[in-house]
Amino acid sequence: MENFLGLLSFGAEGWGDEIASGVVVTVSLALATLPFGLILGFFVALAKQSEEPSLRLAGNIYTTIFRGLPELMTLFLIYFGAQIGLRQFLIFIGIETAIEINSFLAGMLALGVVFSSYASEVFLSAFRAIPRGQYEGGYAVGLTYGLTMRKVVMPQLIRLALPGLSNLWLVLLKDTALVSTIALSDILRQTGIAARVTKQAFFFYGTAFILYLLLAILSGMVISRIERFGQKSEPAR
Amino acid sequence: MRISKRIALAAAAALAVAMGGAQAQDMMKLKIGTEGAYPPFNSLEADGSLVGFDIDIAKALCEEMKADCEFVTQDWDGIIPALQAGKFDAIIASMSITEERMEKVDFTNKYYNTPPALAAPKDTDIAGVTKEDLAGKAVGVQGSTTHSNYAEATYSDSDVKLYPTADEYKLDINSGRVDAVVDDVIVLQDWLATDDGACCKIVGTITPVVEIHGPGAGIAIRKGEDELREKFNAAIDAIRANGKYKEINDKYFDFDAYGS
Amino acid sequence: MTEMSVDQTAVERPPALPRRWTASRIWGSAAVAVWVLIGAGFVWYLASSWSLDFVEKYGPRYWSGLKVTVSLVLSSLAAGAVLSIPIALGRLSKNRYVGALAHAYIYTFRGTPLLAQVFLIYYGLGQFSNELRSIGLWGFFRDAWNCGFLAFTLNTAAYQAEILAGAIKSVPKGQWEGASALGLPRLFTFRKIIMPQALIVALRPYGNEIILMIKGSAIVAIITVYDLMGQARWVFSKTFDFQAYLWAAVFYLIVVEILRNVWAWIEARLTRHLIR
The missing domain is CATH 3.40.190.10 (Periplasmic binding protein-like II)
Structure with a gap:
């Protein structure tokens, strides 16, 4: 037991500090991806419920691709493919510079597009749950499209989409584990290195397992607080 | 946005390099x-x-x-x-x-x-490093290496398993998932000298093949x-x-x- | 209607208004144009690097990878379905402890990454090979495919149990009460009245779960299993040619799209009596 505590200690001997930094990477990656994915997802949802067929088509292609590809594949395609593509493009237009898509950015982009393609579905069903009368009411009292959207539709939309989105957050948190394969030092990679070096595979992978579980429990607590807050503004029935 | 900012930064950096050219050349x-x-x-x-x-x-x-x-x-x-x-x-x-x-x-x-070699558990019945010696055995190597190319080309009667890193085949020979591993002799010797490598011994070195090993x-x-x-x-x-x-x-x- | 058609020759209709270039139409066309460009670039890239040599040399590998992916997913889905029934029943149980246990199981497996579960089972349990050998289980854990299968089964069982429990709960209580008023035994009620209704509710989430499993299965490539992703990695490591991954991506998309359409068809077929 003392032995295991020693393995988790901070400092040069133990792996505690490495694993802690892995937790920071995992959490910050998920947090950085969230707003990016939400905004992108919202716009894709707008496109998919638009009356303009070309916008709908573009939105549908987007979700078909990113919901159909394995997340690991999306990650590889962006990490290697986008980098090579960008380099070729820059050389083509004559800029000789090393713009780098590092693994954090690649992870954020990949997880963000996957998140947004699912989030767009959540937003879409939330949009559909808002009756037309709400828009018409907004226009009737003289609000512009933007104002109706912001002041009438959005508040309801967020509340309707919240359960679906919180589910996606948990999925996102787990999907971050995939970035360990593109050399980003997240929880799983750091525990994996520790496991291989110390040969205590069960202990360290078990640690990773528990850390993810703790993050999920923590998120669950935060989400239920947000949900309670959201319910407060619900009209009394 | 991000990219244009980066280009601007890169341009600024290029300018700085141009201005301090002599210094940059030194380092x-x-x-x-x-x-x-x-x-x-x-x-x-x-x-x-x-x-x-x-x-x-x-x-x-x-x-x-x-x-x-x-x-x-x-x-x-x-x-x-x-x-x-x-x-x-x-x-x-x-x-x-x-x-x-x-x-x-x-x-x-x-x-x-340095030459490659084959290592196996101390109580192994593998006597040599030829194709026949390893027929029917599971052989672990790191993937995308000359060793994996060699193992796949030579040990065609064996189950060659490719691992992302050397550490992982070491985990798996300890647990017995593979019967032998192929790697650089130095890497194997270094590992055999540790507690973790105490399980195993070098069965023999492999004569490098120039077309494969370079x-x-x-x-x-x-x-x-x-x-x-x-x-x-x-x-x-x-x-x-x-x-x-x-x-x-x-x-x-x-x-x-x-x-x- | 008839009067209209009589007059139609006489009335000169104004021509339809030309579709205006609204902001959304411009954006939409631009977005479609971007997709077309990406698609064209993609096809151009694959076509320009197309060589019979590549297909001949590596085509069979992709095919065998596809078979491994499909067999792994199908068998773990089936095993997971069996395992999910007791867990779902536990979730619905009135016994607090049984309920908590089932909840803990579901929460644990849904709350942690599949990759971590796979590593824990493959490398983590590999550490105890001597102990496993002494109780005769090593033969199972020795094989990477089995470890992937076990991890996927445990994982999908948690998801399927949650789907099943939710679906059973969604059947109104009145259905149970009606059946018991008719004097039907509980098990019979469950099998013949509750389950058929629950399964229809569960149909869509089940379809999603299958797709999630197909995509999730790509991670077994990391523990030496040669599924579609594993073969793509292998080919890439030989050729350092990016098309190795692109082909696998195409195959995954095709499999998922086929499945999605087949599932939508099944769903439409099974729920046609619900359409009003």
């Missing part, structure tokens, strides 16, 4: 890619630092070239794409010089050359960067000549790893 900036999972050549310590023969050689070369070097760790199976993608400028990670790889990258001259381990750089390659070659010759190579060599091995 060439180089990013060195390595794996960090291949002791004793390159591996990670618990404090996150890189150690090993490759690392020491790289540092000596950088010193010789008056370059400011920074190490980047990268998983083995993505190390060549990452070089091509510009994530770093050179790979110093015990990469064997092979025809296959030379289609994608350029190599410097070798900086060491002339030794070199430094990989992007194609066409001849100037950098020549700098590396000159630096390798220089540390060979001035005794720096021998100093590092003797820290790790009791023979000359450079080979003949």
Whole structure:
């Protein structure tokens, strides 16, 4: 037991500090991806419920691709493919510079597009749950499209989409584990290195397992607080 | 937005370089890619630092070239794409010089050359390293290496399993998932000397096949960067000549790893 | 209607208004144009690097990888379905402890990454090979495919149990009460009245779960299993040619799209009596 505590200690001997930094990477990656994915997802949802067929088509292609590809594949395609593509493009237009898509950015982009393609579905069903009368009411009292959207539709939309989105957050948190394969030092990679070096595979992978579980429990607590807050503004029935 | 900002930054950096040209020439900036999972050549310590023969050689070369070097760790199976993608400028990670790889990258001259070997548990019934000796056995190797190419080409009657890093086949020979492993003899010896490697012994060394194993381990750089390659070659010759190579060599091995 | 058609020759209709270039139409066309460009670039890239050599040399590998992916997913889905029934029943149980246990199981497996579960089972349990050998289980854990299968089964069982429990709960209580008023035994009620209704509710989430499993299965490539992703990695490691991954991506998309359409068809077929 003392032995295991020693393995988790901070400092040069133990792996505690490495694993802690892995937790920071995992959490910050998920947090950085969230707003990016939400905004992108919202716009894709707008496109998919638009009356303009070309916008709908573009939105549908987007979700078909990113919901159909394995997340690991999306990650590889962006990490290697986008980098090579960008380099070729820059050389083509004559800029000789090393713009780098590092693994954090690649992870954020990949997880963000996957998140947004699912989030767009959540937003879409939330949009559909808002009756037309709400828009018409907004226009009737003289609000512009933007104002109706912001002041009438959005508040309801967020509340309707919240359960679906919180589910996606948990999925996102787990999907971050995939970035360990593109050399980003997240929880799983750091525990994996520790496991291989110390040969205590069960202990360290078990640690990773528990850390993810703790993050999920923590998120669950935060989400239920947000949900309670959201319910407060619900009209009394 | 992000990209335009980066271009602006890059432009500013280019300007700075142009203005302080002389200074920049003295200290060439180089990013060195390595794996960090291949002791004793390159591996990670618990404090996150890189150690090993490759690392020491790289540092000596950088010193010789008056370059400011920074190490980047990268998983083995993505190390060549990452070089091509510009994530770093050179790979110093015990990469064997092979025809296959030379289609994608350029190599410097070798900086060491040691033979491969086969290791198995001490109570093994594997008597040799030929195809017949290993028929029906599970053989573990690191994927995308000359060793995996050799194992797949030679041990066609065996179940050849490819692992992302050397550490993983070590886990699996300890648990008994594989019956034997193939790797560089130095790597195996280094591992056998630890508690973890106490399970196993070297069954025999494998005679290198030039078409597969190539002339030794070199430094990989992007194609066409001849100037950098020549700098590396000159630096390798220089540390060979001035005794720096021998100093590092003797820290790790009791023979000359450079080979003949 | 008839009067209209009589007059139609006489009335000169104004021509339809030309579709205006609204902001959304411009954006939409631009977005479609971007997709077309990406698609064209993609096809151009694959076509330009197309070589019979590549297909001949590596085609069979992709095919065998596809078979491994499909067999792994199908068998773990089936085993997971069996395992999910007791867990779902536990979730619905009135016994607090049984309920908590089932909840803990579901929460644990849904709350942690599949990759971590796979590593824990493959490398983590590999550490105890001597113990496993002494109780005769090593033969199972020795094989990477089996470890992937076990991890996927445990994982999908948690998801399927949650789907099943939710679906059973969604059947109104009145259905149970009606059946018991008719004097039907509980098990019979469950099998013949509750389950058929629950399964229809569960149909869509089940379809999603299958797709999630196909995509999730790509991670077994990391523990030496040669599924589609594993073969793509292998080919990439030989050729360093990016099309190795692109082909696998195309195959995954095709499999998922086929499945999605087949599932939509099944769903439409099974729920046609619900359409009003």
